[in-house]
Amino acid sequence: MSLSRRSFLSAFDPEAAPFPAAAPRDPEAAQAPARVKTAAAAAAAPPPAPPAIDPNSLRLDKNENPLGPGPAAMEAMTKGFDYAGRYPTNAKPNTSELRDTIARKFGVRPENVVVANGSGELLRIATRVYTSPSRHLLTASPTFASPEEMAGQVGSSVKKILVDKEGKLDLDKMAAAARWAGLVFFCNPNNPTATVHSFKTVADFVGRIRRESPQTAILIDEAYHDYVEDPNYSTAVALALEHPDVLVTRTLSKAYGMAGMRVGYAIAQAKTIEGLERWVMTFTTNSMAQAAAVASLKDQGHIDRERARNTEVRKYVTRFFNELGFKTTDSQGNFVFVDIGIPSREFKEACAKQSVIVGREFPPLEKTWARISLGTMEEMKKATEVFAKVLSPEELGASSRKSGAVAKPVSK
Numbered sequence: 001m002s003l004s005r006r007s008f009l010s011a012f013d014p015e016a017a018p019f020p021a022a023a024p025r026d027p028e029a030a031q032a033p034a035r036v037k038t039a040a041a042a043a044a045a046p047p048p049a050p051p052a053i054d055p056n057s058l059r060l061d062k063n064e065n066p067l068g069p070g071p072a073a074m075e076a077m078t079k080g081f082d083y084a085g086r087y088p089t090n091a092k093p094n095t096s097e098l099r100d101t102i103a104r105k106f107g108v109r110p111e112n113v114v115v116a117n118g119s120g121e122l123l124r125i126a127t128r129v130y131t132s133p134s135r136h137l138l139t140a141s142p143t144f145a146s147p148e149e150m151a152g153q154v155g156s157s158v159k160k161i162l163v164d165k166e167g168k169l170d171l172d173k174m175a176a177a178a179r180w181a182g183l184v185f186f187c188n189p190n191n192p193t194a195t196v197h198s199f200k201t202v203a204d205f206v207g208r209i210r211r212e213s214p215q216t217a218i219l220i221d222e223a224y225h226d227y228v229e230d231p232n233y234s235t236a237v238a239l240a241l242e243h244p245d246v247l248v249t250r251t252l253s254k255a256y257g258m259a260g261m262r263v264g265y266a267i268a269q270a271k272t273i274e275g276l277e278r279w280v281m282t283f284t285t286n287s288m289a290q291a292a293a294v295a296s297l298k299d300q301g302h303i304d305r306e307r308a309r310n311t312e313v314r315k316y317v318t319r320f321f322n323e324l325g326f327k328t329t330d331s332q333g334n335f336v337f338v339d340i341g342i343p344s345r346e347f348k349e350a351c352a353k354q355s356v357i358v359g360r361e362f363p364p365l366e367k368t369w370a371r372i373s374l375g376t377m378e379e380m381k382k383a384t385e386v387f388a389k390v391l392s393p394e395e396l397g398a399s400s401r402k403s404g405a406v407a408k409p410v411s412k
Contacts, residue, residue, distance in 0.1 A: 057355040058383055060373040063191065063224075063335045065257035067309075067376070070302035073258065073292040080291030091287035093294045098285070101294045102265050106237055111270040114277050117284045119223060119251035119264030124150040125279040126247065126266075127183060130217040131156035135182030140169045142192055142362040144221065147185045156182065162364065167193035167329035167337060171205045178209050181216045188236070189224040192362045192371040194331035198232035206239050206246060217245035217272075224333040226255035226303050227310050233332070240268045247272055254334060255306050256296045261289040310334050313374045320384045324391065335359070335373045340391060344370040347390060354386040 069077070083091035093101075095115060103110045116122045127150040131137045137151040141160035151158050159177050164170045169190055178184055186205070189196040197205075202220065209216055220236045240248045247268035253259035263285055266276060285293075296302070317336050318328050327339040340347050344359075344366045351358050359371035372387075374380060 054355045057352070057357050058375060058379050059357050060375055060379075060383060061357045061359045062259070063254065063333065063373045064259045065254060065306070065334070066374075066379060067306070068257040069261075069292055070257065070296060070299055070306075072295040072299045072302065073256070076295035077261075077288045077292040080288035083287040083291075086287060088283050088285055088287050088290055091290060093290055095285060095290060098263075098290045098294055099265075101297050102267075105297055106267060108237070108241065108267060109270070112241065112267055112273060113265055114273045114280060115263070115265045115285060116280050117264070118253060118262040119221065119249040119266070120146050121280065121284065122247075122249050122264055122266045122276060123147050123185070123219065123221065125276050126217065126219050127151050127156070127185075128154055128279065129275055130245070131182035133157060135180065137183050137185065138174060138178050138181040138216075139185040140174065140187065140190065142365055143169070143185065143187045144191045144223075147183070147219070163190070163193055163195075166195060168195040168197065171197070171201065175205060175208050175212070178216055179213045181213065184209060184216060184218045185221070186218060187221045187223075188233075189222075189228060189332045191223065191333065192335070192359065193329050193337045194224075194333040194335055194371075195329050196228055196230050196233050196332040198230070199234035199236070200232070202236050203239055206236070206243060210243055210246075217247070218243075219247055219249060221249045223249070223251045223254055225250065226307055227334050228332045229307075229311055230330075230332055237267050240272075244269055245272055247276070252293055252296060255303055255310075256293075257306075258289065258292060258296070261286075261292060263289050263293045309377075310374060313377050313380055316377065317372070317374060317380050317384065320387070324388070326391070335371055337369060337371050339368050340370050341368055342391075343367055350390040351386055354389070356383050356386045 080091065088095045096110070099110050099113045099115050102113045102115070114122070116125070123144075123146045127137060127147045131151055131154070133155050136157040136159050137147055138159050138161070139148055141162050148158055148160070159181070161170050161173045161177060167190070169186065169188075174184065186202070188202060206218055209218055220240070222235060225235060236248050240246045247266045249264060249266045251264040252261070253264070266273070314331055314334070314336065318331060321328050321336070321338050326341070329337045331337065344361045347370050348358050348360070359373065362369065362371060375383065
């Protein structure tokens with residue numbers, strides 16, 4: 001059977017209306033009760049409309065794979081529709097087969113693996129399991145925000161350590177702040193700065209935490225593992241198997257191109273996995289996603305080609321910014337982090353007017369740094385034309401006068 005992404009998607013109704021967004025909370029309500037609307041008035045008032053986005057815009061804001069799933073995944077997902085009427089545990093392949101596939105890939109036992117609805121579910125579960133008002137979450141700033149958001153929801157305290165001047169997690173300062181922490185979140189490569197630490201550095205950090213604060217759990221998130229080219233880097237799975245309460249999370253949302261299908265997993269000692277499994281949602285993955293995941297995990301050649309493609313695009317975009325005099329971090333992901341010399345919000349808004357959507361603000365570096373996801377080479381050539389215009393001396397001068405920022409490119 002001939003199959004393409006276009007023919008697969010044509011099976012769905014493109015005109016189906018999305019669910020309406022929930023009205024946002026009034027952030028000033030608690031501080032200014034006299035100005036709070038009555039319940040009747042609030043119910044009658046329509047929610048503010050979100051900013052319109054050109055549907056033809058280049059989406060360079062979510063670190064997605066622009067090519068989507070590989071051919072093997074697409075074929076497996078299509079066959080998976082035969083089991084759409086079955087729960088994932090009764091499908092073929094079922095949830096246990098997906099876990100077994102992951103275990104074989106890493107040379108571990110199935111009890112060392114837990115599967116979830118994207119790695120995001122596991123990050124939130126780990127935060128809930130290991131942190132509390134008296135056992136803080138230790139994280140970097142900026143880094144992936146899901147653990148910090150969950151900590152806020154459950155009332156856990158949070159300590160944040162600013163990344164160093166190279167955009168890397170400052171592990172010395174993090175280790176010093178880890179005593180009595182419930183959980184340390186270590187994103188490697190880090191999002192949004194795209195930097196990576198070597199295996200030796202990670203091993204030394206884990207060893208130090210285990211000696212000085214043995215009650216502290218460590219979550220090493222390797223969402224962008226498949227894009228790393230640094231020869232000193234290696235997965236931390238061996239450390240997760242060696243130490244209790246150390247876990248590695250992965251996702252199929254990035255190199256595997258399955259962001260919309262929500263498949264993630266964690267690897268750790270069996271007792272650590274047991275603690276997480278108690279909180280994982282029942283039937284957490286769906287039958288089609290499971291089938292695509294099993295096929296993808298067996299197709300290493302596809303991932304090798306995707307890494308090579310991304311590396312070529314990353315070099316092109318990095319060279320573009322460096323030749324204009326803008327500093328970039330040493331990206332090891334499918335995105336770049338650039339010191340553009342103006343507030344990232346202004347850069348985002350200016351690019352959006354040219355139908356290029358880039359990443360959100362990332363405090364505390366939002367005054368001059370921006371994150372740009374990588375599309376195809378063709379897409380990035382179009383995008384860099386927009387970046388060149390937005391960051392031209394004329395545009396930077398106008399933006400600087402309006403915002404009060406000093407728009408001065410920094411040479412690398």
